[in-house]
Amino acid sequence: DGGITQSPKYLFRKEGQNVTLSCEQNLNHDAMYWYRQDPGQGLRLIYYSQIVNDFQKGDIAEGYSVSREKKESFPLTVTSAQKNPTAFYLCASRDRGRFTEAFFGQGTRLTVV
């Protein structure tokens, strides 16, 4: 089945460690996105990528890094510079075109202790 997969579903890390969240899609979509969600809050855009080897900062990129070496993959690294990394992280993808819907993964809940 086509879709977008995030792994793992739950992730625990010690403070000061970098951690990488995986996002893979087999929908052949050009654009991919990372969002952060805190309790009771909406989705805030971290980074997005329109095409392989290119990506742009979203609204809250500080403390995060991404890469887009393959069309189907868009991993997010939460670095030790991120002050409050504990959150629910969502990945999405979307095809190019005038109207296209975004497809979301099921999310990764990161807890830093």
Next chain:
Amino acid sequence: DAKTTQPPSMDCAEGRAANLPCNHSTISGNEYVYWYRQIHSQGPQYIIHGLKNNETNEMASLIITEDRKSSTLILPHATLRDTAVYYCIVNSGGSNYKLTFGKGTLLTVNP
């Protein structure tokens, strides 16, 4: 992208119609209105979109005002499973890839 404004929360009785408003007064002519919903701790799911005409699908109806400055998502017969956060966003698509969401409206359907 144009900014959207939604009420933070709404309640609806099971079986009744749920009408969720969205204000997008700065929408430009080539921007679509999209609605998504997010059930607790899951990824958001696309519901419906429209440009200027009213739209209906198996999930919902979308009513866009003539001046396009606001819209209403209608769930005709709300069920308990419709309890979720509903997001209204606008985007022109095409080469405008940036996709931003606000806080949405938490719809609670009560038995």
